[in-house]
Amino acid sequence: MARLAYFQGWRTDQIARLAAGAKQYILVKNERLIRKGDLLDSLSVLVSGQLRLCIPLPGEGERVISLVGPGESFGESCLILSEACPFDAVASRQCHMLRIDKRSYLRELRLDPSLTENTLQLVSRRLLETLRDTGICAQRSSVQRVSCYLMQFRPEPECADFQVRLQALKRDIAAKLGLTQETFSRVLGLLSQQGVIHVDGSLIHVADARKLASFSPADCR
Amino acid sequence: MARLAYFQGWRTDQIARLAAGAKQYILVKNERLIRKGDLLDSLSVLVSGQLRLCIPLPGEGERVISLVGPGESFGESCLILSEACPFDAVASRQCHMLRIDKRSYLRELRLDPSLTENTLQLVSRRLLETLRDTGICAQRSSVQRVSCYLMQFRPEPECADFQVRLQALKRDIAAKLGLTQETFSRVLGLLSQQGVIHVDGSLIHVADARKLASFSPADCR
DNA sequence: CGCGACTTTGAAGTAAATCAATGGGCGTGG
């Protein structure tokens, strides 16, 4: 546990106590760990694999809120407020999970102000990420959304040329952008055709970041 | 200051120290307090009036993220992380504001763990609100979005009949739902026509909550 | 080598944006 990114900043005795109320388990691909509206009794930390947090839409389909990778967690805000979970959590592939008892988690938090501080930063970061995603999805056209999405991976402003490795299926990326996979695919095709990007599977080479930026609002980083 | 909702849970000496680094001022209607990308050097608390937090879209238009009312604040997460503000803040009408120096704010937070805890709850609540809004905006049709929006004001599950006072201009509500004001107006007209709601200016009477719910996913509360 | 999952491509349909003009309410000023 101590090796997981999530527990950087925790003392070993704290981790040890958490471990007492922790369980490990495996999720098979497409297994649904949490349903929207569930009351959580534990914090989930991902050891390996990937899962998506998403909002189910009426009649097949979903909107992806977040893609969770190894060392990341989710559910803090629900535990802190004892509120129902506002999203589904689904394994995008086989996952190795850690489930930490709510009571133990909240107790450690209460006992050590510096952990509360860390968590405050974590939740703040997540809020800002969510707001950024909102900004992307609010873009009117599909080209603008994809452009914004890619531009956020630009390593530094004014960098003209960079690569992006899509960290999930295109289907899921599309659902995160509020698009269908068909539309996403077409946009990538269009941008390729114009020579702005080159697509090779899940690897996207942004060849002309200036031009790509011209499709999206100035304030996209 | 001590009367403001925001400072419930603060001790008088803490408030007094904050007051030392605080300024009051007035915003006229449509005045833009913050632009997306600004670095904040203070926490803003609203004494009276209303302002909207929104993301500017290319070529006129914006997406409203949040409507801030008296006693509410914004900007905590940016201050905590020293990140650029991801939204504009615009006065929807004349506002009486309080601006609290960043350094003083963070110092009080650091000195009193219970304040950190309060703030953690505040930011968590805001994250969950934002996710709920994301869920609403992710709905495919305009009727579903409006239905979800109205349903969240249902005082209790299974309540068949209730009223909603729109707390902002319909234009701004529409922008919060990711719709144009025209579409929003049309949807309200449609629902009125079907006898599901009655609209009287900014007062909306939901006459048949069951039927309204049938337009939106089951998990909308 | 063949199957299943993911993606791409094509054609058609539709819902919402856009453009434009009218209508209504409120405050201001005559």
Place this chain on the structure above:
DNA sequence: CCACGCCCATTGATTTACTTCAAAGTCGCG
């Protein structure tokens, strides 16, 4: 007290971009 003007909301006509449905194409893996 009435009249004008402004802002907001509504209504209508048109356009367009995205979704949807369908099928073919790729890729990786057993």
